[in-house]
Amino acid sequence: MNFHELVQSRYSVRDYESRAIPADALAKVLEAARLAPTAANRQPFRLIVVDTAKRKEELRGLYHRDWILRAPLLIFVCAVPGEAWVRQDGRNYALVDAAIVMDHLILAAADQGLQVGRDLAVTGFDDAPITDYLRPSLTSVRQPIAQAGEEAVRILLGLLHGETSSPMTSLLKPRLIVRDSTAPDAGQAER
Numbered sequence: 001m002n003f004h005e006l007v008q009s010r011y012s013v014r015d016y017e018s019r020a021i022p023a024d025a026l027a028k029v030l031e032a033a034r035l036a037p038t039a040a041n042r043q044p045f046r047l048i049v050v051d052t053a054k055r056k057e058e059l060r061g062l063y064h065r066d067w068i069l070r071a072p073l074l075i076f077v078c079a080v081p082g083e084a085w086v087r088q089d090g091r092n093y094a095l096v097d098a099a100i101v102m103d104h105l106i107l108a109a110a111d112q113g114l115q116v117g118r119d120l121a122v123t124g125f126d127d128a129p130i131t132d133y134l135r136p137s138l139t140s141v142r143q144p145i146a147q148a149g150e151e152a153v154r155i156l157l158g159l160l161h162g163e164t165s166s167p168m169t170s171l172l173k174p175r176l177i178v179r180d181s182t183a184p185d186a187g188q189a190e191r
Contacts, residue, residue, distance in 0.1 A: 033104050036097075042085050052070075062141075123140060142175045
């Protein structure tokens with residue numbers, strides 16, 4: 001299949017099959033992601049591959065709907081801003097690089113006969129505004145950044161005023177924002 005045929009054959013599906021992903025196909029998909037060009041070749045991303053059958057309980061804790069468990073694999077594309085190239089005007093390219101990685105991953109999956117939304121799910125982290133404009137649009141984990149800042153200030157003020165004697169730990173709950181790169185039940189997407 002040539003590139004134009006590959007692009008024309010790509011589409012989003014909203015129904016997972018329970019078939020196993022061949023190890024050689026997954027390896028080629030992950031290698032294509034690894035080879036994706038990034039600004040200054042910094043490679044500021046991590047790929048996390050989750051076998052849903054082995055992680056059902058943890059995944060239920062992340063998202064309360066069972067459709068997430070139907071994909072044989074979840075692949076999380078995580079940008080690492082601290083490792084990314086930064087322009088002179090301060091723009092960090094981590095999210096652009098992660099989007100390019102995701103694009104390579106999805107095209108490589110299609111080249112291997114895999115379909116995002118049928119055979120595997122691709123999920124991003126930090127829910128950047130660009131995720132809505134990618135094709136397929138990228139399901140993403142949204143961190144409660146404002147709440148994290150407020151909690152940090154509260155803890156710091158407590159330490160400064162002697163209200164607490166040691167650093168504290170707070171757990172903040174992220175939200176899974178479902179888009180086309182995963183396959184929710186009809187009408188179940190959280191926006």
